[in-house]
Amino acid sequence: MKSKIIMILILLVATFFFVTGFLKYQNDLKETLAKEIGESGLPSLEIPSDESGGEEDPVKEDPSVIENPERVEMPDLYELTEEEAEELLSELKLKMEVLEEKNASFATGVVFFQKPYVEEKILQGETVRVYVSNQSLLGEEEKVAVPMLIGLKEEEAVKELRNLGFQVGYEYNPASGYAEGVVYSQNYLVDSKVSKGTRITIRVSTGS
Template sequence: MFKKCTGVCYTIFILRVSLRKDAEINGRSLRCIMKSKIIMILILLVATFFFVTGFLKYQSNLQETLAKEIGDSGLPSLEIPSEGSGGEEDPVKEEPSVIENPERVEMPDLYELTEEEAKELLSELKLKMEVLEEKNASFATGVVFFQEPYVEEEILQGETVTVYVSNQNLLGEEEKIAVPLLIGLSEEEAVKELRNLGFQVGYEYNPASGYGKGMVYSQNYLVDSKVSKGTRITIRVSTGS
């Protein structure tokens, strides 16, 4: 009986020792697993840090390389300058939309000037320019053949001058204009009619019997002749008998 009790007690002791060892082993395994996970997390964090840092550095180097290539090629830079930067920039001349204390100026003669010459001349007078292109066989492409307001008329600075510029490359037929009868009209009436039709006006003043002073007695184009818009029609005005 005693031997049986001793055997049972020994068996129980062995089981307790075995369970304790298993618990210690499991504890060590759990700690090892936790350490492994922590190490993996740290490795991932370090790898992520180096990846992000390397990507940002690569992007910065790429932008610098592109900017250098654009600069060498002469193309305009895509870089947006920071506000208040001290870099020097070429001044851009812009026509002011509003002019303080505008003055009245006399319209210059833009006839047969190029579009660029007309723009420069009007800019000096602080006038804006609107360009209308029309096909006109009598004038080379890019040449002004008509203007509104007309020569020597007064215009306020900041206002817009309309210039008609020839363009031989436009499609379609050129519209020809018939020359009206001007003889017997006063100088003012003849000038108004010609300008309304789109003609330039030339003047000659001579004595003419049968025509009062200031009356048109002759013109250089026959009535109903079809000519291009902008053609200069000369009227001969009587200075009296």
């Protein structure tokens, strides 16, 4: 009986010393690691805070985009200066693309042709091509022969002139011998050589 008690006491003492030694070992290990990390100068990791509060960046709107654009009627830019044309188109919320060409019939900086044409309907935000004279450009100016328009219907005459790069002017009068809507006269002689962008006026019959 005594021997059993002695064995139990020995086991208890051994267990006590083992646990005490293990705890001391852990404590020494922590102190050693902390000392090594401090000497190595390793930076502490910081998790950046989300100052935005989790909100997404707002989408930036494109100022050139027009909501619910309307159809507007193309104004007459003929013989306006480039600045005047730009101001007029800006009021209608239209963009402008300038193309410079030499044209002896117009001073530098003056509009002599446009696309789309006068009175055509286009959406706000669309681009209008404006042809502006620049006398300083090198090279020989291109001149075009005026076609024969008398006897053509108004629509046919307008299409032919525009295809050749001319502007179109209109006059409407009674004309004996010409049906309504037919061209009976023009302000330039046939085969006259004139600059592109020149306004050719057609006189259209309203009937006799």
